[in-house]
Amino acid sequence: MAGTIKLTVNGQALSLDADTHLTLLDLLRHRLGLNGPKYGCGMAQCGACTVLVDGAPARACVLRAVKANGASVTTLEGLPDTETGEMHPVQQAFDEKQAAQCGYCINGMIMNTVALLAHNPSPTDDDIRQAHRHHLCRCGTHLEIIAAVRTAAENLAAKTEEHAR
């Protein structure tokens, strides 16, 4: 069954024809050419496909596009500042800590970090490990990622302080 889906993707309002079985991941990757989210398992097990739906993390491989109808979707590509092109503080922190090897999982790690810091701006190491416990990385970049999340929290806090001034 096909129908029209309205989505705001990385700030852009879209109206798309899609059948009710199409996953948000397939729509983003194959229709919109957004390659930040990755296909890893199709079963919500690894987290490589994570996007933000109305600011909350979602496993796009098990979320049908039709179920996100009307929502605002943010992908890895949508994180940098639209005006300056500057990377999001979380992306900058991952760069600073060199927190990727092959980088295939890193989309999920970054998106989940953005979601985590939104409701826990100063997570402990244990909070970080818990928050990422359903995100898989085979290269073993975990320690660099934990360090990057810590740094991201610090960078964001500094930025907020700057704003406040």
Next chain:
Amino acid sequence: MTDNHTSTLEIFRQVGAVRETFIRIDAAGQITAYNGHVDLGTGIEVALAQIVAEELNIPLDRVRVVLGNTEEVPDQGPTIASETMQITAIPLRKAAAQAHRQLLRLGALRLNAPEEDVTSTDGAVHWQAERCDYGTLIAGQEIALPLDLETPVKDPAHYQIVGTSAPRRDMMEKLTGQQLYVHDLDIEGMVHGHVIRPPYAGRDTGDFIGNSLIDYDASSVSGMDGLIDVVRIGDFLGVVAERPEQAQRIAEALDVTWRQPPPLPDLDDLVHSLKSHPSTPRALDRSGDFETGMAESAKTLARTYVWPYHEHGSIGPSCAVADWNGADPIVWSGTQSPHLLRADLAMLVDLPAETIDVRRYQVAGCFGRNCADDVCGDALLLSRATGKPVRVQLTRAQEHLWEPKGAAQIMEVEGGMTAGNDLHAYALDTWYPSNRGPNLALLLTGVISGEPRPADMGDRTSIPPYRVPHKKITVHDMAPIVRAAYIRGVSALPNTFAHESFIDEMAFEASEDPVAFRLRHMTDPREAELVRRTAEAAGWEKHDGPRFRREGRMAFGQGFAFATYVHGTFPGVAAASAAWVVDVSVDLESGVVTLHRVFVGQDQGLAINPDGVRQQIHGNVIQTAGRVLTEQVTFDEITPTPKSWATYPIQTFSEVPDIQTLIVSRPEDPPLGVGESAAVPSAAAIANAIFDATGVRMREAPFTPEAMRKALGNTDGPLRLQGQAEANDNGRRNKLLGWAGALAGALTLGAVSLPLHPPIQPSPAPKPGTFSAETLERGRQVFALGDCAICHTADGGLTNAGGRAMETPFGTVWTTNLTPDPDTGLGNWSYEAFSRAMRRGISRDGSHLYPAFPYTSFAKIGEEDMFALYAHLQTLEPVKAETPTAQMMAPVNIRSGMALWNAAYHDAAPFQPDASASEIWNRGKYLVEAAGHCSACHAPRNLLGAEQSLMTGTMVDGWFAPALQGTEAGARGWTADSLFAYLRTGLSDHAAAAGPMAEVVSSMTALPDDDIRAMSVYLASLIPPGAPTMHATPPSLAPDATHRIFESACAVCHDPAMPDLVTAARVPLAASAVLRAPTPEAFRSLLDQGIEAPVNLDLRDMPSFRNEFTSAQRDSLAAYMRARFAPDLPAW
């Protein structure tokens, strides 16, 4: 650009007709370096650039490195064995030095200076105050020099770039989604392939390989959206479609007949299976005389160590794009071995290798040979067949099942010591059933046969690094049992597990500290220094036996192991050496082994990029810790069983230890490979630490909690519930047989003298405008409340046109077409005929309907509502659709027999309100009992299929309709408010509608709130008062493989790490009706079907796990979840 093209300085090597370039410098002074290896995610690109920039005295950002494209880079073999920096970087470094020398020469000429006096910095040649940059020096010239390997290179004492940490240059692209992985390519005109693999997943040996596809039925997919072609060559089968999701759907729908493959040897018993597999012993080290050495020994030991099969476990399943391009193919690939792949593809499609252009793109880290090459064969075959560029993306299950596994390995060690505790004799026999994994497309198409292909890769690091006068080291070369190929550490990791565990056992026998014992037997001073420095820096705690340090149920220990990773064909080449000190704890009750700290000392000679080296150590430790503690490929009779992370969990953030490193830098020594070395000592170090903590020797990996409990003699194992699940299954079958028998008896007795009902004459459909708008609206609501569309619409069929199969204990009956089509629907039905059918279960032609059609409830529908429903149906869009004939078992198939049944069980009396109750209550009762027909699903039926009087819950069509009355309904704590929320939205605080109930709620969105409220009030009145009891304390379950399935497959949504995860379940499992059903049948239905929630409700989906588990895994998971989340109920 023309200038750039004609102005070059190039260093090349001529190999036959092929000219291989190593360095090219252009007029802009940009350096391009070419290397035949590929970046597997380890960051070799920047390290190679550092080497080139260093020799050329040019900033790092002016050097670009091209890796792995067959048209551009030298053939330097596969990227394996940590060779890139150690071996393949050598000619590149020489080429850079040679180019630099040439630039100095040109600079001297240009600046009119003596050649020996000019210098270079920052990409320019200097003499006194003058300078000339590299680009200018070569402007207008085309200089090409053959590589001179005798060129002197820079003295490491003067290094400024090499030896300093440099960030990776692909980082920003990866962090912003701009890095193009092979998965992300979109080639113009590209279409999508999906392969259908044979049932012999993960096998490559036997005459059934390439020979098992009996037939496929193209008509089963003809007309499906997007279909371009179905391609079959031998056992190779694939479909091509316009879009990827279409290709997958078509592939899954294609009807294929395969021959059943022969069974595997019993891979639960690795020692027997590997040792009895055909093999050829190869003597590797026979120094001294082992037998005499043993005879002379005062103490001897013989031990067997067992290593399991592993998955490479790339996070991204393999993908490739191929364009046949008129027999001049281009293949976009994530291969680890571009030139070997090109040769395989050439054989596959019978073209000269040079015609194939393999373009290497980044992929998910592979750590050895996964399906990256196989999928290139798939894509190329599909592109050749269709003439279009074809992308093939393997599924997670295809990757897991088919990737050549990291092989299991058996190591038998025998050794002896003198009375003075000196190692005197040492024998290792090692069995490693692996080769390099022939390309799957070659096997499936029959281009190569499934003959056994033994390889010689079991000999890596087979010689222990200790002084032993009498040695007998033997590798048993053998072919794979299941597809197997190299994975990080190859056979060296298991061989070292044996060496370094055994040496620990010997140290214990000698009552000596294990590090001191090793040092006493080491011969290489550099290795000894690493061991000493690592032990010291890590704070090694000397001990000469297990210390049994305890805190409550936890035992703590420290372990040591060391290895120099020797790779390549025997005697091989040494890469970096690494030593581990690991601190562990063992939970003596649960058996969980936790790594608290891993300290790794590593000597890799010159560390080109120290941060890169450190990151490789981290990666090796974390990945290998998962392999040692948890990972293990399991098998059924025919194939490997893991199809996802559910049954092959890998390391997670929760388990990652603290890692400390000691990078012993030796700038004066050549760089040694660091990609694998830190993995090699892992298993032995952990086993040795467990021994220190518990006195228990783990000689078989993985050290799972259940293996640890067994080794500790802790017999309070995991729940054993599998047998009970089977018993329940049998019980259900017996019940069904009983039903059928009783019904048969009843019908046989009464079938003779039953009245036949007269048909009612056809009556043309009422004219448009016959019914008022109010009547039609009321009809639409009754239609929605009755969920008519749900049962009267087939899966994927036209709405209300019938054809949905209703499985009853007595056979299958198909629902009828409700649309006003005159031939196949209700177009010729008068209201009289309709009302008779609804109230008495008699069709217009006089035949009886089966009570799968709930006329027993519908009889209670009021006259006004019944007419409104009729009106609504008569205004539907007519659709022509024949109803299939019911397939009922005799004698139920005699429809007239249903008259007797009606006489016994059907009360056609209209609904009677209870005058003593409220209006809303009566309204609710009417809605529930009449059109709502809730009892049709929620009331158990007797042996003759008639509803019992109370809705105490029952199974329907594989789903569980939970109790709406009785104690179990009370246990779930329903109230009128929670019922209202649930019936209105599908979601209450403790229930989410799934399966058929979700469709019911979806249908009921047509009803006004008042009706929903009325039903809630009535239903709440049926529930006995009292507190809910379902939240009982769960038992403590010992972690095992089933627990790991839950944690890796279920917990992400049912115990989410992020509170607002959009795809998480909204209701806790402790409230799940499915887990509170009397049998696991509904649980199995849910696993199989998943949840695809109605679009008009804000309910969430659940993926189907139909193909995820073996039946044993499914049963264990059911038992586990019942025990954990419904502990107040009897076990399954």
